[in-house]
Amino acid sequence: MPEPTTPLSIVPAIPIGTWLETGFEAFKDTFDAAFDVLRDVISTAIDGLAGVLHAPDPLVLALGFALLAWLVRNWKLGLGTLVGMVLIIGMDMWDPAMDTLAIVVVATVIALVLGIPLGIWAARSTTVSRILKPVMDFLQTMPGFVWLVPVVKLFSIGVAGAMVATVIFALAPAVRLTELGIRQVDKEVVEAGHAFGAAPRQILRDVQLPLALPSVMAGVNQVIMLSLSMAVIGGLVGAPGLGNEVIKSLSTLDLALGFDGGISVVILAIFLDRLTASIGTRRPGRGRLRELRDRFTRTPAASAAP
Numbered sequence: 554m555p556e557p558t559t560p561l562s563i564v565p566a567i568p569i570g571t572w573l574e575t576g577f578e579a580f581k582d583t584f585d586a587a588f589d590v591l592r593d594v595i596s597t598a599i600d601g602l603a604g605v606l607h608a609p610d611p612l613v614l615a616l617g618f619a620l621l622a623w624l625v626r627n628w629k630l631g632l633g634t635l636v637g638m639v640l641i642i643g644m645d646m647w648d649p650a651m652d653t654l655a656i657v658v659v660a661t662v663i664a665l666v667l668g669i670p671l672g673i674w675a676a677r678s679t680t681v682s683r684i685l686k687p688v689m690d691f692l693q694t695m696p697g698f699v700w701l702v703p704v705v706k707l708f709s710i711g712v713a714g715a716m717v718a719t720v721i722f723a724l725a726p727a728v729r730l731t732e733l734g735i736r737q738v739d740k741e742v743v744e745a746g747h748a749f750g751a752a753p754r755q756i757l758r759d760v761q762l763p764l765a766l767p768s769v770m771a772g773v774n775q776v777i778m779l780s781l782s783m784a785v786i787g788g789l790v791g792a793p794g795l796g797n798e799v800i801k802s803l804s805t806l807d808l809a810l811g812f813d814g815g816i817s818v819v820i821l822a823i824f825l826d827r828l829t830a831s832i833g834t835r836r837p838g839r840g841r842l843r844e845l846r847d848r849f850t851r852t853p854a855a856s857a858a859p
Contacts, residue, residue: 581707592713599655599712603793606651611642614651618824626831637820646795646817653784653794654821656712660719660780665773668724672731672772673757682732689725697722697783705790715787715796722783726775734768735761774829781822795821 581588606614615638623631641650675682700718708714738761746756762769788796795814802811 577703577706588707592708592711595659595708595713595716596711599659599716602658603652603655606655607648611647612639615639615642622824622828625828630827630831634824637824641817641820644813644817646798646813649793649795649798649814650817650821653781653796653818656716656719656784656787656792656794657777657780657821657825660716660723660784661773661777664720664723664776664780665727667720668727668772668776669731669769672728672769673735675728675732676735676761685728689728692721693725697786698789701786701790710791712787712792715784715790715792718790719780719783719787723776723779726779727772730768730772730775731765734765734772737768738764770829770832773832774826777825777829778822781818781825785818 609617615635618638619631619635622634641647671685675685697718700721701714704714704718704721708717735757742760742764743756746760751759784792784794785796785799788794788798788800791797795818798814799811799818801807802809802814
């Protein structure tokens with residue numbers, strides 16, 4: 554049987570990957586010292602936060618998480634949080650879970666510090682919005698595994714590279730939903746602020762951002778969820794935490810370890826998701842923090858009213 558022949562193509566070879574690799578290597582050689590410093594800063598921040606989370610007794614910190622959930626939302630979330638955290642302790646996954654939580658918190662903070670100002674800028678400038686839109690499309694559609702390759706070359710194996718890949722992967726929702734929330738604010742409300750002589754910064758701070766809070770918090774929620782998923786994938790490049798446990802279970806075909814790690818990830822995801830969703834809600838009477846705030850900020854006239 555004759556071997557199949559490869560049809561001739563009139564399209565020449567286009568080595569885009571080779572060109573990008575050449576440019577990337579030149580970029581790395583130029584800023585290698587800066588990336589070493591950044592790697593040390595990131596590692597120190599994550600190790601410091603992980604040390605804080607590891608310091609208390611696990612049951613004490615689990616009670617703290619449950620109390621936070623009760624204050625922010627209600628006793629049901631507080632009880633569910635306590636049960637979930639105790640389950641993580643019982644599965645001997647507490648230390649990896651706290652390592653993962655430290656990575657997620659640091660990555661989320663960095664993504665929000667970058668993403669929310671970019672979203673505000675895009676909402677105030679159509680040109681910036683048009684420039685950022687394809688960039689955010691590229692960041693969201695590129696598979697998360699792909700980001701591990703360049704960041705490992707820049708930061709080597711370890712938690713720093715995994716954290717930078719997590720920030721890149723989770724950045725887009727913060728930008729998009731912040732811009733969306735501000736653009737959806739009623740223009741008449743903004744015009745009323747201008748009519749009263751408010752400066753653009755005052756309108757942004759006192760009108761647009763408060764009204765856009767549900768959308769912004771939805772972005773925060775998505776950033777946290779994407780950070781958690783990417784932090785687990787970061788176990789492939791040596792990041793500590795639950796991702797490392799899942800990778801160990803895969804390499805040794807340890808089904809029990811894989812389920813323990815996976816269930817712990819689910820518990821953390823549910824806790825963080827419900828917590829951030831509750832902070833962004835506008836419905837009154839949800840959470841003890843809101844009740845206490847309303848009680849202490851109530852005016853005397855309102856208190857005296859029937």
